[in-house]
Amino acid sequence: MKINSSTTMICLLGHPIKHSFSPTIHNYLFEKYLKNSIYVCFDVKEEDLSESVLGIKALGIKGCNVTIPHKVNITKYLDSIDENTKLIGAVNTIKNEGGVLKGYNTDGRGFVKSILDKGYKIKDKKIMIIGAGGACRSIAIELASIGAESIEIRNRSLEKANEIVESIKNNFKTIVSCSRNTIEKSCLEDIDILINTTPLGMENDLCPINTEIVVNKKMLVCDIVYKPNETVFLKWAKTNNLDVVYGIDMLINQALEAFYIWTGVNTCSDDFKHIKKLYKEIN
Numbered sequence: 001m002k003i004n005s006s007t008t009m010i011c012l013l014g015h016p017i018k019h020s021f022s023p024t025i026h027n028y029l030f031e032k033y034l035k036n037s038i039y040v041c042f043d044v045k046e047e048d049l050s051e052s053v054l055g056i057k058a059l060g061i062k063g064c065n066v067t068i069p070h071k072v073n074i075t076k077y078l079d080s081i082d083e084n085t086k087l088i089g090a091v092n093t094i095k096n097e098g099g100v101l102k103g104y105n106t107d108g109r110g111f112v113k114s115i116l117d118k119g120y121k122i123k124d125k126k127i128m129i130i131g132a133g134g135a136c137r138s139i140a141i142e143l144a145s146i147g148a149e150s151i152e153i154r155n156r157s158l159e160k161a162n163e164i165v166e167s168i169k170n171n172f173k174t175i176v177s178c179s180r181n182t183i184e185k186s187c188l189e190d191i192d193i194l195i196n197t198t199p200l201g202m203e204n205d206l207c208p209i210n211t212e213i214v215v216n217k218k219m220l221v222c223d224i225v226y227k228p229n230e231t232v233f234l235k236w237a238k239t240n241n242l243d244v245v246y247g248i249d250m251l252i253n254q255a256l257e258a259f260y261i262w263t264g265v266n267t268c269s270d271d272f273k274h275i276k277k278l279y280k281e282i283n
Contacts, residue, residue: 001031001038008037009059010262013052013074014067017041019203019227021248022065024282025255025275033265037062044070053077056096063095063262065255068199071105071134078103087171088141089163090134093258104261107135108142110254111224114245115193120220123147128191130154130208131198132161132178135224139197140164144172152191153178185213194237195222201231208233215240223247229283248279 012022018041026039044052049070056064066074071090075081078094081103085091091103115122127148129136132155140151141164151174155161161178168176188194200206202225211232221237226247234244252275256267 001027003038004036006036008062010037010039011056011061011064012039012041012067013044013049013064013070014041015043015045015069017043017067020067021226021251021279021282022255024278025252026259028275028278029256029259029265029267029271032271033263035263035265046070046073049073050077053101056094056101057099061096063093063258065258066092066094068133068135071107072137075103077101084141087167088138089167090137092134092138092254093261095261104258105138106254106257106261107250108138108140109257110252111139111195111222111250112142112146113253114249115220115222117249118220118243118245120193120243122193124149125192126150126152126190127193127195128152128154128183128188129195129197130183131196132157132164133197136197137164137167139195139224140168140176141171144168144174144176148174150175150177152176154180154183156180183209183213185215188213188215188219189217191219193220193222195224196231196233197224199225201225201233202227205232207231207236209236211236211239213240215242218242220245222250224250226251226279227283229279248276252276252279 023039030037079100085105088105093104153161165176196208200208221242222245223233224247237244
């Protein structure tokens with residue numbers, strides 16, 4: 001990649017961001033599709049978010065990704081938001097269109113594609129989601145739109161979880177509920193898909209579930225954390241002989257969708273395979 005006076009920038013806003021694989025993904029895509037752009041990361045604390053958004057406009061940054069913990073709060077600083085994203089209430093992708101910042105969310109679509117690629121169905125399935133942040137919002141809305149039978153959200157704060165519950169109740173037929181995040185074996189008896197949307201397990205040994213729980217049924221377990229590739233949560237699932245979806249799959253799929261928003265370029269299945277290979281080589 002050659003950088004010159006015409007090179008444009010796409011960035012990531014988040015805290016922390018040192019674990020991010022996004023620069024590898026997008027810089028590979030920029031080079032492959034001959035786009036004179038570069039992708040970089042900015043570690044932005046919550047109190048600096050509004051000034052960072054102003055910086056995007058001032059510096060002419062062409063777009064950005066948004067990650068934990070800014071996906072919800074970033075919405076109030078944008079000029080417009082995609083209609084589907086308004087329903088989600090969280091943004092993970094921004095496009096700068098001549099100084100007008102428009103927000104999108106590709107998390108849910110990327111996550112769903114990862115499940116479908118694994119050979120599982122979502123329609124009429126019973127799903128439990130751990131966490132109630134921006135990622136949960138986008139995933140839950142997407143799952144409901146596809147026809148999940150029920151979605152139960154487990155989170156420490158019922159206030160945040162209830163906001164997502166009400167959004168789904170008002171727009172979809174999916175049965176939805178929430179409760180605090182203590183999960184017992186009995187809670188999982190009717191669950192088809194279990195999803196962790198919290199950062200627990202990111203570069204530590206924490207787990208959003210009691211690893212002593214033994215599950216004697218078929219259930220798909222998904223984690224949106226992708227570093228480490230095999231979190232304690234996914235190790236617990238494998239110990240119980242459960243099938244898993246890795247966080248890296250969602251990350252790649254949502255990134256390919258964001259790349260399309262910025263460039264108008266449709267990527268191919270070989271891009272997914274190559275990017276996943278790069279991830280395995282690095283990690």
